[in-house]
Amino acid sequence: MGLKSRMTLVLVFLGFVLCILIERSGLLSAYILQISMYVGINIILTLSLNLVNGYMGEFSVGHAGFMAIGAYVSSIITVRVFHNQMGPFVFPLAVIVAGIVTAATSFVVAFPSFRTRGDYLAIVTLAFNMIVKSVLENIDALGGPRGFMGMGRLTNLVNVYAWCLVTIFVVRNLVYSNFGRAVLSIREDEVASNLVSVNTRQMKIMVFLIAAFFAGVAGALFAHVMQFINPRSFAIQKSTDILVMVYLGGIGSIFGSVLGATVYTVLLELLRPLGVWRWVVGPIMLVILMICRPTGIMGLKELTGLIPREERVLGKKEETDVVTASN
Amino acid sequence: MSLLQIEGLTHFFGGLKAVSDFNLELSAGEVVGLIGPNGAGKTTVFNLITGVYKPSAGHIRFEGQELVGLQSCQIISMGIARTFQTIRLFRDLTVLDNVRLGHFAQARYGIRDALMRSGKFRDEEKRIRDKGMELLEAFNLARYAHTQAKALPYGEQRRLEIARALSSNPRLLLLDEPAAGMNPREIDELLERIAWLKDEFDLTIFLIEHQMRVVMGICEHITVLDFGETIAVGAPREIQTNPRVLEAYLGKEVS
Ligand SMILES: Nc1ncnc2c1ncn2[C@@H]1O[C@H](COP(=O)(O)OP(=O)(O)OP(=O)(O)O)[C@@H](O)[C@H]1O
Ligand SMILES: [Mg+2]
Numbered sequence: 001m002g003l004k005s006r007m008t009l010v011l012v013f014l015g016f017v018l019c020i021l022i023e024r025s026g027l028l029s030a031y032i033l034q035i036s037m038y039v040g041i042n043i044i045l046t047l048s049l050n051l052v053n054g055y056m057g058e059f060s061v062g063h064a065g066f067m068a069i070g071a072y073v074s075s076i077i078t079v080r081v082f083h084n085q086m087g088p089f090v091f092p093l094a095v096i097v098a099g100i101v102t103a104a105t106s107f108v109v110a111f112p113s114f115r116t117r118g119d120y121l122a123i124v125t126l127a128f129n130m131i132v133k134s135v136l137e138n139i140d141a142l143g144g145p146r147g148f149m150g151m152g153r154l155t156n157l158v159n160v161y162a163w164c165l166v167t168i169f170v171v172r173n174l175v176y177s178n179f180g181r182a183v184l185s186i187r188e189d190e191v192a193s194n195l196v197s198v199n200t201r202q203m204k205i206m207v208f209l210i211a212a213f214f215a216g217v218a219g220a221l222f223a224h225v226m227q228f229i230n231p232r233s234f235a236i237q238k239s240t241d242i243l244v245m246v247y248l249g250g251i252g253s254i255f256g257s258v259l260g261a262t263v264y265t266v267l268l269e270l271l272r273p274l275g276v277w278r279w280v281v282g283p284i285m286l287v288i289l290m291i292c293r294p295t296g297i298m299g300l301k302e303l304t305g306l307i308p309r310e311e312r313v314l315g316k317k318e319e320t321d322v323v324t325a326s327n
Numbered sequence: 328m329s330l331l332q333i334e335g336l337t338h339f340f341g342g343l344k345a346v347s348d349f350n351l352e353l354s355a356g357e358v359v360g361l362i363g364p365n366g367a368g369k370t371t372v373f374n375l376i377t378g379v380y381k382p383s384a385g386h387i388r389f390e391g392q393e394l395v396g397l398q399s400c401q402i403i404s405m406g407i408a409r410t411f412q413t414i415r416l417f418r419d420l421t422v423l424d425n426v427r428l429g430h431f432a433q434a435r436y437g438i439r440d441a442l443m444r445s446g447k448f449r450d451e452e453k454r455i456r457d458k459g460m461e462l463l464e465a466f467n468l469a470r471y472a473h474t475q476a477k478a479l480p481y482g483e484q485r486r487l488e489i490a491r492a493l494s495s496n497p498r499l500l501l502l503d504e505p506a507a508g509m510n511p512r513e514i515d516e517l518l519e520r521i522a523w524l525k526d527e528f529d530l531t532i533f534l535i536e537h538q539m540r541v542v543m544g545i546c547e548h549i550t551v552l553d554f555g556e557t558i559a560v561g562a563p564r565e566i567q568t569n570p571r572v573l574e575a576y577l578g579k580e581v582s
Binding site for chain 1: 377378379398399400403404408409411415416417418419420424427428429431432434436438441442443444448451452455456491492495
């Protein structure tokens with residue numbers, strides 16, 4: 001193992017220690033702790049949507065619908081199945097199951113949407129988001145519009161942090177591989193991508209399922225911070241927020257997503273005094289971003305530390321190459 | 328046995344008969360040309376071979392296997408590669424990534440190998456990178472490996488398109504107007520390159536061209552299309568003097 005990967009492990013470990021310390025010591029107020037967890041959950045949501053919208057160049061607009069499925073499924077597991085009586089492994093398992101169920105559901109959206117060329121995905125995902133919300137509002141057993149409660153506060157900073165790491169790990173390793181290059185090529189030119197032997201349809205479905213899995217995971221974590229969920233928490237506004245975070249931080253960038261999620265989450269909290277008006281901020285920011293800087297702060301750029309060494313070494317050589325090329 | 332065999336290929340765009348009863352036999356190692364005036368249906372023939380469109384009628388067999396009904400990605404993995412009339416590179420990706428993508432179907436690792444960075448993943452990725460660099464070397468593009476494709480000069484972009492096509496290890500290469508937008512000196516260079524390609528990579532080449540000079544120089548056989556109809560087939564010398572061709576194609580060119 002190289003020095004570099006050992007450093008990464010040490011940093012990851014220190015992160016865990018820090019999370020545990022913060023949680024145990026009561027160093028941060030309950031409010032700040034909660035915001036920190038929101039930031040983490042939003043990082044997972046942003047990264048997963050970035051995979052579809054940023055890296056692959058599709059336009060999915062109903063991410064909150066997937067989040068809702070994860071939130072409800074995990075809550076049913078912890079409250080109805082286990083009645084909050086559980087060992088240490090039940091919650092992590094519930095989160096994973098929530099992710100898998102969400103991914104399976106997303107197949108229903110992905111399969112027809114990616115059947116033909118053309119941009120049906122935006123319409124289909126928008127409809128999906130609205131359908132999920134109204135279905136949940138009409139299931140009395142799940143509390144209908146009043147919502148579902150009784151979850152224990154099972155989400156803590158440590159498991160949010162862990163899931164953030166898993167998401168970053170998966171996205172990075174996927175992006176810097178044969179599959180990742182295929183995903184990028186779909187964004188660049190889908191026809192040409194097919195004509196260099198990429199099975200674009202299969203690739204799109206796969207990426208969409210992975211993104212939905214993490215949206216489900218985020219939903220599960222969210223439900224067990226809030227300890228109360230209702231269908232309104234997963235309306236189009238929530239999907240819009242996730243879109244803003246993706247396009248603010250930057251498409252096709254892991255660091256961009258972390259940045260976008262953090263800045264926007266904190267910003268919304270700071271704007272609390274605006275009351276209802278702060279919900280206008282998201283849509284307006286989205287419009288401005290799309291017009292002025294459609295690729296976002298970090299658009300298509302990555303923090304060097306997140307790029308695998310093999311790819312990075314090449315990246316460095318580039319500078320000298322460009323110099324020689326221009327001579 | 329012929330490498331590519333096209334029989335009765337016909338394609339309609341709505342009411343427009345873009346290709347009509349097109350036939351062709353390509354033997355391994357040949358260089359064959361497809362010419363014809365604008366809108367004759369040449370590019371459509373390529374799009375039908377590579378599965379971009381599904382023909383209204385007819386058969387296309389590659390090494391005896393029917394291609395009609397297969398998806399583009401399957402057809403390409405069988406050993407056919409193509410370039411485009413207007414350059415279609417992955418513009419924001421690096422030059423190396425463009426050629427590595429040509430290698431997509433040949434990577435022998437699964438998603439789990441990629442996520443876990445397994446030994447298999449590392450070996451394969453190294454092989455793909457080396458192969459890509461080797462190709463770039465051969466096309467005199469190695470120094471641009473980490474530059475975005477869109478930053479390359481026009482001629483280099485054209486070269487990169489051919490390099491990308493070759494990285495999928497094709498036996499049949501389809502070139503759609505490779506000399507488009509090139510000056511005479513660049514065209515000479517291109518002709519040399521095509522001749523070299525053919526031997527070096529053991530290729531059969533099917534090429535569309537607008538400029539007579541290009542096809543006359545390198546093609547063993549030529550098919551001439553006009554309004555979707557095949558109006559002549561033969562050796563370059565015969566084509567050059569064929570009255571129907573002169574009327575449909577050369578006549579227009581001269582005037
Ligand atoms: N996708 C399409 N939809 C409808 N019509 C099309 C389509 N593609 C091509 N055509 C029409 O089919 C005919 C043949 O087009 P094609 O592109 O094959 O010609 P070509 O011989 O390649 O011409 P050029 O030399 O200009 O490239 C033209 O009349 C064209 O307008
Ligand atoms: Mg054409």
